[in-house]
Amino acid sequence: MAFIDDDETLQSFKDESHEHLDGIENDLLAIEEAGADIDLELVNKVFRAMHSIKGGAGFLGLNAVKTLAHAAENLLNKIRNKDLVPTTPVISGLLDAADLVNRLLNQPKGAVELDISGPLAALNSILSPESDQAAPPPGVSHANKPGTPGQPASWQGLLTEHSAEIADNRLGGFGIFVLEFERSSDGEQQGLSPTIQTTLESIGQVLGSQTDDSSAASPQPTYVLYATMMERDMLVSFAGLPPERVHEIQEQAEPAPASPVPTVEPSPIPAPVAEESPSPSPSKNVAADSAPQTKAGTDSSLRVNIKILDNLMTLAGELVLTRNQFLQIVHSSHQQIFDAVSQRFDLVTSELQEAIMCTRMQPVGNIFNKFKRVVRDLAHKLGKEIDLVLEGGEVEMDKTIIEALTDPLTHLVRNSVDHGIETPDKRTAAGKTPCGTLQIKAFHEGGQVIIEIVDDGGGIDTARIKEKVLSMGTHDKSQIEAMQEHELLRLIFLPGLSTAKEVTDVSGRGVGMDVVHANLSKVGGVFDIASKLGKGTTITIKLPLTLAIIPSLIVSVGTERYAIPQVNMVELVRVPASKVKQRIERIDEALVIRQRGRLLPLISLAEALGIEKRYYQVPKTKQVKVCQRQLIEDRRSCTAPSGEDSENLTSAGFGVTTGVSEVNQENRESPDRRTSPQSAVNIVVVSVGKFHYGLIVDKLLDSEEIVVKPLGSHLRQSQLYAGATIQGDGKVALILDVVGISKFMNLSSGSVRVRDRGPQETERINPDAQTLLLVRNSPKEQLAIPLNLVSRIEEIQRDQVELTGGRSNMQYRGSTLPLFSINEVAKVAPLQEDSSNLYVVVFPFGEREAGIMVSEIIDIVTVIGGLDDTTHKQPGIMGSVIIMKKITMLVDLFGIVAAMMPEWIRHTSLGTKSGQGQHILVVEDSPFFNRQICGFVSDAGYKVFSATDGVEGLALLEREKIDLILTDIEMPNMDGLEFTARVRTDARWSGMPIIAVTSLNSEAAEKRGLKAGVNEYMIKLDREKVIHTINSYLKH
Amino acid sequence: MQPSPTANATKRKLALFESGHLLCGLDIIHVQEINKNIAVTAVHRVPDYVRGVINLRGEIVTVVDLRTKFGFAPLAQEAEEQIVIVRLGDENIGLLVDSVSDVVIADEKDIEPTPPNLAGVPGHFFKGIYKLEQSLVAILNIEKLLAREFE
Structure with a gap:
């Protein structure tokens, strides 16, 4: 026998062992959770896994691995036999052993041996607490049932005699047992009866036997030294002996230098792989050197589902056939055949590509499961109670991405556990459950994978971030004051920033978040963070499915x-x-x-x-x-x-939202x-x-x-x-x-x-400016749709419009989009008959979407004022405005939906008379918008008071009992911001809901509005949303 | 013909090519293939000796202009250049040369050490000088020549 120096065998053993170990970790955690009420099936599973590792390691001469696996196996056996309750220290010992086995397996050939004595001693002390490694005679220790520790070694001579064979068998992965037979029952003469000998030889090897003549017992026992692959409990039943008469001979963990027993010395053969000898630097801590070794363990091999491989084979075959066809055509050159073959070629290639991509896809659960352990260990260490919820482990991503994700995610999870979730006392004090929840979710969204890490902990204190950033001097005070919440949160990616008050060995040293960010960016990950002080933190990572x-x-x-x-x-x-x-x-x-x-x-x-x-x-x-x-x-x-001259209207094929722009009307002569x-x-x-x-x-x-x-x-x-x-x-x-x-x-x-x-910014942008999409059906008649109500514009073929149930529809993004033409409701020119193309202006309505068909898109323009809501008002048209010297009719999208789809209205906030006569103050200077807003608010069942500026608004507020205010921002005399500020400073109305309505949803304007104290910021003509918001504020 | 290790010790096969007024030799062991008329895609904001990249049967190969590397004037526009693909470590790199001329078997004993400066080109780019009857061949030290400069 010799060390197997076959790289391939070793590699497949390692691969297999890694798989076992991956499973073991989660199973052990589950066992721990079950406590005394053990799941026998699960324990058996772990036991078998450890046993396989032990067997393989023995076969390959990996002694350290074997010894550890063996010790773990013994412990598991006790748990299985209910002799030992799997308490936290027991499981921790087992986990440590599993970790060490993992590291040993990852060790490169010829590397300095890792010291296994620590975890081994821990296992053994759990195994036999009384003896605690001291009692067993040098060279051997006994793993017997409790109550029989340190058996008198009557068979010591036997062991010494057969030491060489024992060592050999151990290297082969065999277990060494001493079986105690009684002469009376086992045969007349001394020694072993031939029948038993034959039986034993059938599944093992009898190394020797000895009768203890010195024994005082009347039937003098015969000791049989036996090497077998069987487990102890199997052997017990196989040999038909009472368990206490089957002794397993353990290998000594640390060969004592002065050991009188040469048997357990490491094999004399030079061992390149692993040898059981204490590390040259015994102080070398197991935990300290974990990082580099685990890095080396990222596997280069991959397990692929056999179905995918079959599919690949079929496709490769197809590809060969198609190539053959191609070669034929090169000679014959028929256009028709050529077309057919190239089509097939195209198809096979894409399918092949897809199938190959599949082989790289791995469930994200592979890394999620690792977190069970991370969270458990950390929580114990920090004295926290954490409930870990994993969701979407089945979501698949490219292997490269998953690997690149492991470290950043681990870091984020550790962060959440360390300074996200609070200690139980703190949580109780804050009125939360003592046990914190950490959720890790993965799901698909828009062709990307989203991973969310959600904790219900203390959240991130932006004030502390500010402080810290200021002290670091990377930003000045005015910059920081100008930042929004989410921008402040993003500052945690700055190198060297940590808000943790104390530096722990878990996190808080200010390294990491910048590295996390960099690593995620490398694989195309986009990172976002949201946090509420006292409520918790949500970290969202968007990742591509594949990089290739x-x-x-x-x-x-x-x-x-x-x-x-x-x-x-x-x-x-x-x-x-x-x-x-x-x-x-x-x-x-x-x-x-x-x-x-x-x-x-x-x-x-x-x-x-x-x-x-x-x-x-x-x-x-x-x-x-x-x-x-x-x-x-x-x-x-x-x-x-x-x-x-249609700018910014990109084709929908790019999958990009249509860009829009504002062009002041006066510039278009x-x-x-x-x-x-x-x-x-x-x-x-x-x-x-x-x-x-x-x-x-x-x-x-x-x-x-x-x-x-x-x-x-x-x-x-x-x-x-x-x-x-x-x-x-x-x-x-x-x-x-x-x-x-x-x-x-x-x-x-x-x-x-x-x-x-x-x-320049504030001067030029007028919040009262209304951006309109100009469209037309006939060259003579111009129509306009408020652009901020439009979600997309699609160019379609006329034959894509399907007439079903008397209504026009089109198939759109996997569902049906109802289509209307403006002339169905209003008296305007119909769609041009002769063109094969038309445009669909898609807009949301409540939860649904609908489309307006038009023949032509002209432009996008911005108008300020000049809206006339009387002259041309009719169903489907809310008014008119002069654009480019033409009277342009403003399309009323809601009016059209109301006329065409009355049942839709019933399902929205507009349908039910939701208001119960509460008083709403509308402050708006433009008569057009004033009438529009007052109209739909009173339609919803509210009593409306109208004012044209802030001064009038305040006066009305003094006179009437008002429940909610809708205000424009840009107004003469007193603008919406000042009006809001005045209302807010008055104690009588400090709790008054104020909704700002504007035609322009600019972020800057919104920021100013929210600063002044408005509750919501909305688009004037989006009446469905406005009413919905009013309802939600006035519900109680 | 596969030279035996002993023969290899004294004889080397050199691919000869010209770059500017320099006749260069490269141990044929390094040469993967020689290409003509491959469209080079320019890459900007990279070291100036990188002419661009080419598509070599699906692999993106960086093309290094030997003239720029040596500090010579660029070749006239109309001239046809050739790309010698060399293997360095685990990647292929294209060497843009004026023309590939010949393959010679050089005897080790005829190779002399390089002077510190060869026609204005730093000597460490070369492994030695091989004397032909008519001219001198500068044997390229490909590792030194293509070493990345970290600025």
Whole structure:
């Protein structure tokens, strides 16, 4: 016999053992939870797993592993026989042993031996508390049933005599037993009866026997030294002996240097794998060196479901067949066959790709289960009670992502346990249950996997973050004061920041969160954190399903093509040349665009890559040509004869929300002005966490699923690229790293915020401005839909509209979207019959969605005032406004739904007369909106008092008993903010619900509103939501 | 023909190619293949000697311009360049050269140490100088030549 130096066998043993160990951990925890009321099946399972490890380790000569596994096995046996209650120390001992076995297995060949004495001693002391390692004679110890510790070693001579055989058998994974037979019952003569000898030999090896002549017992016992793979309890029944007569001979854990018994010395063969000898540095703590070893243990092999493999085989076969067909066609070249074959080729390839991807998918539960242990150990250590709830362990993700996720998630979980959830006394004091809850959930959302870590602990104290950040000096006071709650929370990702008052060895040293953030970003993870002081913290991580293939947008700069991962994209914006000057400007060296009332920083991709104003080569001729680009913001408005002037309406195929913009009405003198598409600026708005910026590119080419390939070592240092991909024509396109680009260009959310509050901002954005989507069915009649009620715009073929049950519908995102045309309700021109295309303006209505069909989308414009609600008012039309010198009718989406789908109205807050005559004060200066709002609020069953500015509002408040206030922000005399502040400072109305209504949902305005004390911030014309909110405030 | 280890000790096969006015040799063990007319995709904001990347049967291979690395003037626009694919560690790297000329068997004894500066190129890029009848061959030290510079 010898050490098996076969790498493959060793590797498969390791793989198998790792699987056993993974299972063991959870099972042990379950056993602990069950306590004395043991689940025999479970204990047996762990026992078997340990036994397999022991057997394999013995076979491979991994002595340390074997010894540990053996000790654990003994302990489990006692638990199984109900001789030992699996208390926390017992389970801890077993867990430690399992950990150590794991580390031993991960040890590289020839590495310094880990010291196993600690955990082994712990196990043995549990096993035989009385003897505590002292009683057994040197060289051997006995694992007998309690009550028979340290048996007189009458068979000592036997052991000494056969020491070499014992050692050999041990290495082979056999257990060594001494069986005590009685002569009287077992045979007349001394020694062993032939029958028993034969029986024993059939499943083991009799190494020797000896009759104890010195024994005082009348039937003198015969001791049989026996080596077998059987367990002790099996042997007991097999040999037909009472249990106390079967003695298992344990190997001594630490071979005593002066041991008189040579048998248990390690094998004389030089052991490259593992040897049972004490570590050269006995002080080497087991826990201290855990990190590097476990790192090395990330497995390079993968278990694949046999079904997936079968499928792969079939597909590979298909691929070969298709290739053969292709080869045939090359000779015959029939277009028709070619088409058919290429279609099949396409299909097989995609399926093959999908199947291969499946092999990489692993349930996220693999890492979730590890947390049971982490949380248990930590909670014990910190004296906390924590209920861990795991959900969605079956959600599958790419193996690479799962592996990359383990460390960051562990860190987050530890954080939650350490300074999230409080100690039981603190919890009780705060009126919570003493036992905290930690939830870890995984679920799918929008093609991504979301992982949430939710605790009901103390939450994160933003005041402490402020303090800490100030003391670190990375931000100044004004910056911090300007930050919103979520921005403050994100500061915990700053290196060196920890809010823990005391540094524990668990967390609190201020390292980690920045590393967690960096690691998650590497695999495309997006991180968010929400916390309420005293209530708890929720950490949300969004992850891609896989890294290998990602949907991307292909853009170009000059002659070069680049891919931008769709995960990073927010929207696409196209600014026509005529509006470039107006919308894009330069503020202290930085380009910005006005976008929905905010200033969005811009980066020119050409500039970031260093190709602007340089030369680029025209292919083939290789001539050098000067790129005649001017600074973007200096471009003149120009007019061109033809072309659609619809800006920002990106095709739905990109899966990106339609971008919108506001253009002041006065700037549009002529409806016929058109723009040359060449000079328009294309902007891809990308997100870096909650921070957005725009990337200016020359062209938007296509959206494609791309295969990500790594870059060579010389290019990996560049932070601008995330990899490369090969396009259909065989050319390489680089994948842009939007985070890296923003860093490279020194763009950060902090620098933008300052600009966001620049004076230009507040001057130009009028909260009373109403952004409208201009549409038409006939060239003569212009219609407008309030844009902030619109969710998407889709371009469809006329034949996609299906007529069912007398109503128009279309299949849309897996369900049916009811379609209306405006002329069904209002007296306006019908849809143009001759065009094959039409547009659907999709809008939400309560929980549902509906679409308005129109023939043409003209533009998006912003109007301020000038709304007339009398002249053209009719069902489906709420009024009119003059836009581009044309009378434009304002479409009443709710009116249309009410006329077409009366049953929908009944199901919403608008349907039931929910109000019981409570008094509502509406403060709004525009007569149009005043009448609109008063109209639908009183329709809902409330008594309405109307005021046109804050002064009037306050006066009414003095006179009448008001239950709720709806106020506009921008008003003459006294604006909504001041009005709100006045109401709030008056003790009589301090609890009054105040809802601000505006036409523009800008974040900055909302912030100001909330600061002034409004409870909600809503869009004026979204009457369903407004009423719903009023109802919810006035319910009680 | 597979040279035996003993023969290998004294004889080496060198692939010869030109870069600027320098005739270079590279132990054929390093050379994977030689390519012509592969479209190189430019990569920006990387060291200037990196010409770009190519698609080598699905693998993205970095192309290093030997002329830039040596500090020579770039090749005239019309000239046709060749890419020698070399294996370094676990990745393939393309060397952009003017032209690949020949393969010679060099005797170890004819290889001399490199002077510290060879036609303006630092000597550590080379392993030695091999004397042909007509000219001198500078044998490339590929590990040194393609070592990454961490700035």
